[in-house]
Each structure stands twice: as C-alpha cells, then as structure tokens.
Amino acid sequence: MPALARPAGELTSLLRDIRAAATGEPLPDLGFSAYRDYFDTGNRIRYERRYFRRRARLAAQAAQALLDPDTDLGPLADTLWSVCDEYTWALPAHVRHSADQDRGPEQCLDLFAAETAHTVAETVAALGDRLDRRVGDRVRSQVRRRVFEPYLDARPLNWEGHGNNWEAVCAGATGLAALALLHDSPADAAALAAMLDRSRRAMDRYLGGFGDDGGCAEGVDYWVYGFGYFVYFAEALREHTGHDLLDSAKVAQIAAFPHRVALGGGAYVPFSDASERPWLPAGLLTRLAERFGTPPARVVPSLHDDHCYRWGHLSRTLAWFRPLPAPAPTGNSSYLPDLAWVVHRGRTGFAAKGGNNDEPHNHNDLGHFVLHTHGVSVLDDLGAGEYTAGYFGPGRHAFLHPSARGHSVPVIDGQAQLPGPDRAAKVLHHADDGGTVSFDLDLTGAYQVDGLRSLVRRFRWSDGRLELTDEIDAARDLPVEELFISRREPVLATGSADWDGLATLTHDCPQAAVSVEPTSDHQAQPDRVYRLTCTTLAPAGRSSHRFVFELA
The missing domain is CATH 2.70.98.70 (Beta-galactosidase; Chain A, domain 5)
Known part of the structure; x- marks a missing residue:
C-alpha cells in the first residue's frame, strides 16, 4: 500500500476524526440476535450499524498506528483479534452468495468481506514487526481462509459476470489484500498470480459495463465505490507489474463522469439509488486529477461521510491527497x-x-x-x-x-x-x-x-x-x-x-x-x-x- 506520511494541514479535520474514532465505547456485539434480525424481519440497518461501527474503529486505529510510530498498538491488536472472531465478514443480506461454491457464511466473499480482508491485510503488512506476531499470524490465517480460498476456487462467484460495482470492489479489494500478504514463498507467488489474473478479468468486465461515454447508470455514489476500488487496484497493480489499467480512453471518460453530472454547489444528479450530495474521496480525486486532468478535490470529507468506513478510500486519501489547481471550466x-x-x-x-x-x-x-x-x-x-x-x-x-x-x-x-x-x-x-x-x-x-x-x-x-x-x-x-x-x-x-x-x-x-x-x-x-x-x-x-x- 502507499506509505502514510504525516499529512499536510488540509487533512487536520480528518486526523481529528481519526483520533476520536480510534477510542471510545467498547466494540458493538455481533451476536446471534443481531445476525438473525435480517432473516427474521428483512431489516438490514440494525445489524449493519453495529458492523460499521466496528469497521470505523478498525480503520481509525489502523490509520493512527500507521501515521504515528509511537502509537500504542494494544487497542488495535484487540480490534484485529475481535474482527477475526466474527462469524462472517459478509453482511447477512449477502451470505446466500456463498452457496454457489457450497461454502458457509464464514467464506462468503461479498463486498464487505473483501474490504475487511483488504483493511486487515494492509494493516498487518505495513506494521510488520511492530504488531504482536500472534495477532498478525491470526489475521493472515483468517484472510486466507475467508477470502483467498474462495477466490482461488475455480468455481464462479455469484457476483462475477455482472459488470457492476461488485466486480470492481470484490476483485479490487481481494487483489489488494493478496498484494499485501502473498510474498513469502513460491506457493504464495503462484497464488498471487492466479488471484491477480482473476481480478484483471473482473476489471475488464467492470469496464465493459460502461458505454463509451463513461456514464455510470448506478449514479455518482456507486461510481465512487466501484471506480474507486478499480483505481486503487489499478495503481497497486501498476506498481507491482508495470501494467497500467488506467491507460485507456474509456477509463478517462469514466474518470470525468461525476464532473459531467454535477448540478453545482456540491450537488449531483441523483438518478437510480444515488444521492444528490455524495461524498467524493479526496485521494481518489487527486489521483484522477494527476492522471487525467479532471477537477481535483475541493474539500476533504469527514471520516464519517463514508458510513461504511472503507479502508481503500481512507488510506488513499491519507496517502495521495494534495491541493491542486482546478482546471479551466469545460462548459455547463x-x-x-x-x-x-x-x-x-x-x-x-x-x-x-x-x-x-x-x-x-x-x-x-x-x-x-x-x-x-x-x-x-x-x-x-x-x-x-x-x-x-x-x-x-x-x-x-x-x-x-x-x-x-x-x-x-x-x-x-x-x-x-x-x-x-x-x-x-x-x-x-x-x-x-x-x-x-x-x-x-x-x-x-x-x-x-x-x-x-x-x-x-x-x-x-x-x-x-x-x-x-x-x-x-x-x-x-x-x-x-x-x-x-x-x-x-x-x-x-x-x-x-x-x-x-x-x-x-x-x-x-x-x-x-x-x-x-x-x-x-x-x-x-x-x-x-x-x-x-x-x-x-x-x-x-x-x-x-x-x-x-x-x-x-
């Protein structure tokens, strides 16, 4: 992952959010009564609020540890250990997807299992010997069991072939986790090659879901989600292999999408399951501005603007964001x-x-x-x-x-x-x-x-x-x-x-x-x-x- 140096002053508010979220009340419980709620009532949000409060703590503690080498890693170790205890890293609404491979909920490779694997993999890899080896070993074991095994299984996963945000997020986050952890043996090298190949094929399908105009039918929120993880994976792959998935006229059109559907004043067209005022990760916009000349970030969002607390967005904002001049307006x-x-x-x-x-x-x-x-x-x-x-x-x-x-x-x-x-x-x-x-x-x-x-x-x-x-x-x-x-x-x-x-x-x-x-x-x-x-x-x-x- 990109190195996290102590950021510039523009990120002061985000750093304050991180410090506050890294401590506080005990992690919410994800016991059976919470897990069964979706299946009994159809309600997703009660369980998911608990789940994402746990991810907020994990992301904040990981960021704090990587930004400050003097951070006490005891609380982060406890959080990592607790995440490894979770029955499944997937959401209850998604666990049915694991049935396609005859696997149980523990090995359901959905959006959030992939994102969790990415978070913990990059965290333990970047901390290295600073983290208690027993915690790091358990995290590696859990990532292999929950995410790498289903991904190395040749049988199709439920989300493969749809060409929507699931392709980019699941394949991108899993590929990023593999890049962080698989480097210790010839067997790791073979597994990494297979997983990167599967992720590249998923990214081809994801791009195939766009027309030549680069428009995202899912709206700006899902552009942030899917295209964000596409970019994060693409840049990590370029660093690892030299192959540049962003070097494409179509990708350049996709990069410009939110700016083409802006209504002004921070509002965007909210068609489909989108929102009028989505948050746009400052690191993602910075990298796209550098690569394609699109408008850079005008504001740095709060940690809490992403209610799922995704490590991909947070870590790349901390690593990539820098103030850039805005390009000339391109029309109304x-x-x-x-x-x-x-x-x-x-x-x-x-x-x-x-x-x-x-x-x-x-x-x-x-x-x-x-x-x-x-x-x-x-x-x-x-x-x-x-x-x-x-x-x-x-x-x-x-x-x-x-x-x-x-x-x-x-x-x-x-x-x-x-x-x-x-x-x-x-x-x-x-x-x-x-x-x-x-x-x-x-x-x-x-x-x-x-x-x-x-x-x-x-x-x-x-x-x-x-x-x-x-x-x-x-x-x-x-x-x-x-x-x-x-x-x-x-x-x-x-x-x-x-x-x-x-x-x-x-x-x-x-x-x-x-x-x-x-x-x-x-x-x-x-x-x-x-x-x-x-x-x-x-x-x-x-x-x-x-x-x-x-x-x-």
Missing part, C-alpha cells in the same frame, strides 16, 4: 448518449434521463427529470430508499423510491411504467445551441396500455425555464395523470403550482391535487414526499400536454 452542459442523460448547470440546474428499466439499481424512471435552484432540487429524484430484503427482491418496484410513482413520469390509463430491459426509451433528438437544450424521448416502450400508440416527451430548457410537452397518440380516449415529485409541498391555484417560491408550474390540466407519502430515506430516517398529480384526458388521436416550469 453535458450529454451522455449511452446513458441517455442530459445535464445543464448554471444559475439553475436541469437533468433528464432515458435509458431502460433494467439498469443496475434500476428505477422505473424513463423520462424523469430534476430541476435545481438555490442549492435545492425542487423537482426531485428520491434516490435510494432504505435497503431491506424486499428492496432487492422481486417486489422491488412496489417500493416508492424505485417505482414509477416515485418519479415525475406519466401514468396512462392507470398504468405506470413497467420494469424490464425491453422497457426502453428511444432518444429522438438532442441539441444544445448554447441557449436552449432540446431533448426528445419516445417513452412508448415503457408502458403496456391498450390503445396507446405512442408517447413522446419533449424537453426544452433554457436556464431557469423548462417547457415540457407530452405528445400522445391514442386509439381511444386515455386518462392521463402527470406526476411531479418533490420533497417540498406545492401550493395549488387554478392552472398553477408553487413550491416555496423556488419553482412555479403553469398547466392546462382540468384537475390537480397533491398527496403526501411518508417514507424513510436510505438511512432509515423519516422522509416525506409530495406528489403533484395533474389529471387530464388524451382523446383518441393526437394530443399535446404542455407544462412550463420557472425557477427562481
């Missing part, structure tokens, strides 16, 4: 043709999407859009809901956040958009003349409505004003509900709506109503969503339905 508009996303940022922000309804972390959201002003997304995307057993099950799209009813898209004759790879939008037109962004989508394929011959949604955006037109060709009269989603309650008047003076809507629908839906956010905190429904009729034949939004 972005279009990603493979994703079918359009983004404009300026005094106000706008984003809209096409795509299909079988994307990673899919939401049924073809034709959905976001309007952003004064640092707030007024017409909003809800992002990720609370992750539960059901959220990733067959009934996923019954949950508000990924459902069509949680997005600003039409309901036709009582029928919402359907999931599936064949439920796809067709881009009919995109243009940006410097003053107006035009974006037209054929959304017909998203619906299964008798009598709906076509539905075309047209966006015309000039900074602060959106003209939205839905053109419907129907074989019979079709009732239409136009949904507009916000976390702010609109005030209705005849033919108009107002969201706190930040945005106004004018429309010609004969009826409009607001409903409120209490829900919970990704962290299980109470949330409230307002759904404005403008109801109208699409008569047999062709009709146009126009909505004009003005932003303050």
Whole structure:
C-alpha cells in the first residue's frame, strides 16, 4: 500500500476524526440476535450499524498506528483479534452468495468481506514487526481462509459476470489484500498470480459495463465505490507489474463522469439509488486529477461521510491527497448518449434521463427529470430508499423510491411504467445551441396500455425555464395523470403550482391535487414526499400536454 506520511494541514479535520474514532465505547456485539434480525424481519440497518461501527474503529486505529510510530498498538491488536472472531465478514443480506461454491457464511466473499480482508491485510503488512506476531499470524490465517480460498476456487462467484460495482470492489479489494500478504514463498507467488489474473478479468468486465461515454447508470455514489476500488487496484497493480489499467480512453471518460453530472454547489444528479450530495474521496480525486486532468478535490470529507468506513478510500486519501489547481471550466452542459442523460448547470440546474428499466439499481424512471435552484432540487429524484430484503427482491418496484410513482413520469390509463430491459426509451433528438437544450424521448416502450400508440416527451430548457410537452397518440380516449415529485409541498391555484417560491408550474390540466407519502430515506430516517398529480384526458388521436416550469 502507499506509505502514510504525516499529512499536510488540509487533512487536520480528518486526523481529528481519526483520533476520536480510534477510542471510545467498547466494540458493538455481533451476536446471534443481531445476525438473525435480517432473516427474521428483512431489516438490514440494525445489524449493519453495529458492523460499521466496528469497521470505523478498525480503520481509525489502523490509520493512527500507521501515521504515528509511537502509537500504542494494544487497542488495535484487540480490534484485529475481535474482527477475526466474527462469524462472517459478509453482511447477512449477502451470505446466500456463498452457496454457489457450497461454502458457509464464514467464506462468503461479498463486498464487505473483501474490504475487511483488504483493511486487515494492509494493516498487518505495513506494521510488520511492530504488531504482536500472534495477532498478525491470526489475521493472515483468517484472510486466507475467508477470502483467498474462495477466490482461488475455480468455481464462479455469484457476483462475477455482472459488470457492476461488485466486480470492481470484490476483485479490487481481494487483489489488494493478496498484494499485501502473498510474498513469502513460491506457493504464495503462484497464488498471487492466479488471484491477480482473476481480478484483471473482473476489471475488464467492470469496464465493459460502461458505454463509451463513461456514464455510470448506478449514479455518482456507486461510481465512487466501484471506480474507486478499480483505481486503487489499478495503481497497486501498476506498481507491482508495470501494467497500467488506467491507460485507456474509456477509463478517462469514466474518470470525468461525476464532473459531467454535477448540478453545482456540491450537488449531483441523483438518478437510480444515488444521492444528490455524495461524498467524493479526496485521494481518489487527486489521483484522477494527476492522471487525467479532471477537477481535483475541493474539500476533504469527514471520516464519517463514508458510513461504511472503507479502508481503500481512507488510506488513499491519507496517502495521495494534495491541493491542486482546478482546471479551466469545460462548459455547463453535458450529454451522455449511452446513458441517455442530459445535464445543464448554471444559475439553475436541469437533468433528464432515458435509458431502460433494467439498469443496475434500476428505477422505473424513463423520462424523469430534476430541476435545481438555490442549492435545492425542487423537482426531485428520491434516490435510494432504505435497503431491506424486499428492496432487492422481486417486489422491488412496489417500493416508492424505485417505482414509477416515485418519479415525475406519466401514468396512462392507470398504468405506470413497467420494469424490464425491453422497457426502453428511444432518444429522438438532442441539441444544445448554447441557449436552449432540446431533448426528445419516445417513452412508448415503457408502458403496456391498450390503445396507446405512442408517447413522446419533449424537453426544452433554457436556464431557469423548462417547457415540457407530452405528445400522445391514442386509439381511444386515455386518462392521463402527470406526476411531479418533490420533497417540498406545492401550493395549488387554478392552472398553477408553487413550491416555496423556488419553482412555479403553469398547466392546462382540468384537475390537480397533491398527496403526501411518508417514507424513510436510505438511512432509515423519516422522509416525506409530495406528489403533484395533474389529471387530464388524451382523446383518441393526437394530443399535446404542455407544462412550463420557472425557477427562481
């Protein structure tokens, strides 16, 4: 791993976080009552909060030990020993994945088992003789048993072949752990070669999940996660072998993704299970700026901004971050043709999407859009809901956040958009003349409505004003509900709506109503969503339905 020297002043706040997290209350227990909770109730977060508090202590103590050679290693040794005692390093929601190799939960190689292996492997390798040998030997034994054995097994792992963030994180973190530990014998050298080869193949599949535009359908949060571990592994592999996985035009496009979907002021397009204000690791942004000329980190996040306390992000921020000048601005508009996303940022922000309804972390959201002003997304995307057993099950799209009813898209004759790879939008037109962004989508394929011959949604955006037109060709009269989603309650008047003076809507629908839906956010905190429904009729034949939004 990169050497951790005492960082510069810009990391003072992060170092303070590390010192505080390295001590405190005893580690939370991960006993059977906690473990079984997910299987009994479907609730993930109660167990995971305990799990990640343990990882916070581990990461903070490891960082403190590597930054300060005078650190007392007794508390870290106890934490490492306790981590080795855990029944499984995987999360309960993931342990089913080990069944593909006929292995038990102890040998489930999921995201978090791989990350744990990476953390403890680099820690004991870097500390060397400073750490009690009995602790180091036990850590090495546990990493081999829990992670290296499944990875050296030729049978496919559950996450291989999907080309999403799991490929990069599991393969990257496992490869990094192998690079840290496997160097003592010819057998180690053979195992390391096999594991690095498997990781390289996983990285090829991960990159294959991107189009040439470099867009991440999973959103900026999962770009940080997957692409972060891709970069961490790639740089370690380059140091070990000289082979440079970053030397690629496609990788350069992927590196630029978050900057192309920025709305301004630290906000980013929150499509799919993403968030509007993701944290971006300062070390990752620094390395990408050095390699590709992308914008460097403007702030150093808190230790606690990553609620999973991933060693990859923390250690590389401590090792790689340095202040860099920002490059010249590259324009206010972005279009990603493979994703079918359009983004404009300026005094106000706008984003809209096409795509299909079988994307990673899919939401049924073809034709959905976001309007952003004064640092707030007024017409909003809800992002990720609370992750539960059901959220990733067959009934996923019954949950508000990924459902069509949680997005600003039409309901036709009582029928919402359907999931599936064949439920796809067709881009009919995109243009940006410097003053107006035009974006037209054929959304017909998203619906299964008798009598709906076509539905075309047209966006015309000039900074602060959106003209939205839905053109419907129907074989019979079709009732239409136009949904507009916000976390702010609109005030209705005849033919108009107002969201706190930040945005106004004018429309010609004969009826409009607001409903409120209490829900919970990704962290299980109470949330409230307002759904404005403008109801109208699409008569047999062709009709146009126009909505004009003005932003303050």
